[in-house]
Amino acid sequence: MSESALPDYTPQLQELMQRAGVSSLEELSQNAGVSPLQIIRLRRGLALQTPVSILLKISQGLKISLSELLAVFAPGSVPSEDQTSGGNFKQEYQRLQTQMEQQHSVLLEEFQRESLHLLESWLLQWPTVVYRVQENPQLPGSKLLPFVRPVQQLMGKWGVEAIASVGEQVPYDPHLHQLLEGTAQPGEPVIVRYTGYRQRNKLLYRAKVSLAQGSST
Incomplete structure (x- = not known):
């Protein structure tokens, strides 16, 4: 969404600041203990993309409740003040926090998902490159391998893991493996040529395999 397409709540913010006796954006920033950027985001209609803790600080800086703040900068996102008064206020706070999480x-x-799609070719090809370099350290580019480790560590944090290592012999599983040629029965030994991946319990790419030497075709 372009900046021009965002709503502008500057008049509403100025009115609330005047009521609270706040003369400038910088003063509100200091009183609330938040950065001016957070207030600008609120002014441009990004209240629901702002952490609840920040919204609470801004509402305190303006001397209004969280519900009143959202009624101005995110109309229709919360019930009226009457509905959120008393014991329901905490419940509404928790609802907003859950929604934002x-x-x-x-x-x-x-x-x-978008990042993995862009990295698909690299994910499938790189482990095979590493395997070839490890077999022959004299190949060009062998010194570049350590520089890719941060990407591999990031994949680990995202829960992306290899189904099997390149060169590994595994029992054939048609759900996890794709034969490059020939046919195989489940359980027959195959060699992993290109790594496949899963993310947590979801299969991303099947590993590409070939028949192990001595297996039937």
């Missing part, structure tokens, strides 16, 4: 989780999963 869910949004964060969805965005993170989407980012990982």
